[in-house]
Amino acid sequence: MKEKIGLYIHIPFCKQKCIYCAFTSFCNENKNIEPYFNKLKQELNFHKKEIKNKVISSIFIGGGTPSFVDADFIYDLLCFIKANFNVQKNAEISIEGNPDSINTQKAIAWKKAGINRVSVGLQSIDDKTLQKLNRPHTKKDFVTAIKCLKEVGFTNINADILIGLFNQTPESIKRTIKFLSDQNLTHISSYGIMVEEGTPLHKLVKNKEIILPDEDKAVSLYNIAVNELKKHGYNRYEISNFCKSGFECKHNLNYWHRGEFLGVGLSAYSFLNKTHFENTKSLKEYLEKTYEKKNIERETSTTAKEEFIMLSLRLEEGLDIKKYNTLFHEDFLKRFAKQINKLEQSKLITFENNKMKITNFEVSNMIISEFF
Numbered sequence: 001m002k003e004k005i006g007l008y009i010h011i012p013f014c015k016q017k018c019i020y021c022a023f024t025s026f027c028n029e030n031k032n033i034e035p036y037f038n039k040l041k042q043e044l045n046f047h048k049k050e051i052k053n054k055v056i057s058s059i060f061i062g063g064g065t066p067s068f069v070d071a072d073f074i075y076d077l078l079c080f081i082k083a084n085f086n087v088q089k090n091a092e093i094s095i096e097g098n099p100d101s102i103n104t105q106k107a108i109a110w111k112k113a114g115i116n117r118v119s120v121g122l123q124s125i126d127d128k129t130l131q132k133l134n135r136p137h138t139k140k141d142f143v144t145a146i147k148c149l150k151e152v153g154f155t156n157i158n159a160d161i162l163i164g165l166f167n168q169t170p171e172s173i174k175r176t177i178k179f180l181s182d183q184n185l186t187h188i189s190s191y192g193i194m195v196e197e198g199t200p201l202h203k204l205v206k207n208k209e210i211i212l213p214d215e216d217k218a219v220s221l222y223n224i225a226v227n228e229l230k231k232h233g234y235n236r237y238e239i240s241n242f243c244k245s246g247f248e249c250k251h252n253l254n255y256w257h258r259g260e261f262l263g264v265g266l267s268a269y270s271f272l273n274k275t276h277f278e279n280t281k282s283l284k285e286y287l288e289k290t291y292e293k294k295n296i297e298r299e300t301s302t303t304a305k306e307e308f309i310m311l312s313l314r315l316e317e318g319l320d321i322k323k324y325n326t327l328f329h330e331d332f333l334k335r336f337a338k339q340i341n342k343l344e345q346s347k348l349i350t351f352e353n354n355k356m357k358i359t360n361f362e363v364s365n366m367i368i369s370e371f372f
């Protein structure tokens with residue numbers, strides 16, 4: 001049987017730049033959209049030999065804002081991939097979009113291209129907050145986008161929201177989750193806002209022009225979100241990811257399970273044949289130079305173990321002890337007896353069906369760091 005891999009495609013174009021965003025994305029680069037898609041095909045050809053014996057079981061078109069570009073580019077690229085690579089028949093194919101750039105014509109083209117999952121960036125249902133974040137849409141745009149996706153036949157839809165924003169209260173979180181539940185979405189990603197260096201938000205927070213909730217308040221808001229999501233039938237399967245039963249994102253699960261994946265496009269990261277590598281973040285370099293892999297790092301048994309522990313403990317299902325023992329030829333319980341004893345006494349971890357789980361995700365970083 002052929003080995004399965006995920007394929008990530010980065011589309012680095014946006015209408016405007018949100019004040020908190022440190023992802024590789026550009027506005028005012030529309031003239032480079034077509035050359036970029038041509039380059040993506042060249043890069044995919046570069047990797048052809050390497051993945052010819054593998055089958056692509058999921059594709060994630062992320063960004064940036066993939067919905068911002070003409071849907072013909074997406075359709076053409078997916079046709080190219082299906083014609084040149086082994087794509088599993090029932091592969092999960094996701095695309096990310098912003099509410100203002102999703103419309104019926106694009107949704108029809110995406111469906112025709114085989115896309116079966118759409119992730120929509122909402123972030124907040126408060127229009128004033130959206131404006132302050134420099135988001136290019138309103139709450140009403142989101143409702144329109146979801147309606148149009150459903151009319152075209154999309155049944156697996158995610159919304160991204162941010163927790164820890166200014167003016168967020170327990171009540172506003174409850175209203176947000178109720179609103180999303182009323183939209184009958186299958187998946188909700190709820191990310192704690194990160195203040196990334198170099199972003200306008202970083203400067204605004206530093207100058208006290210924007211005051212964000214302190215850590216304790218942010219944690220309490222996150223816990224309220226978790227409870228509300230649960231009440232509305234969204235079960236957590238990863239620290240920040242919640243879904244209706246059976247709608248886990250297969251592409252991300254493969255990543256958390258340390259499956260192989262190829263990332264193409266600017267800043268994309270890959271894990272193939274026990275090797276990590278990444279792409280340039282420079283649009284000019286990507287468009288002008290012949291493609292080359294960057295920062296190639298062959299995994300060592302230490303990095304592999306650390307990654308396995310870190311990624312597994314982010315998951316609700318926890319760390320598979322049998323899998324660890326088989327992969328790394330050592331007894332997990334013996335190797336980490338001291339740490340496990342300490343964490344078990346503090347009731348921070350629990351064991352179920354040969355899996356070790358975190359009981360309190362609020363302190364997940366501290367728990368994970370115990371193993372390094």
Ligand SMILES: C[S@@+](CC[C@H](N)C(=O)[O-])C[C@H]1O[C@@H](n2cnc3c(N)ncnc32)[C@H](O)[C@@H]1O
Nearest residue numbers: 020021023063064065096121160191192193194
């Ligand atoms: C990079 S965006 C791409 C999708 C789309 N352009 C959007 O804005 O929704 C993917 C997700 O990353 C999350 N994100 C971006 N910057 C973040 C930050 N500084 N802190 C937390 N989450 C962030 C947002 O929730 C966003 O929905």
Ligand code: SF4
Nearest residue numbers: 014017018021025064
């Ligand atoms: S739309 Fe998404 S990718 Fe673009 S700047 Fe905003 S958060 Fe970043």
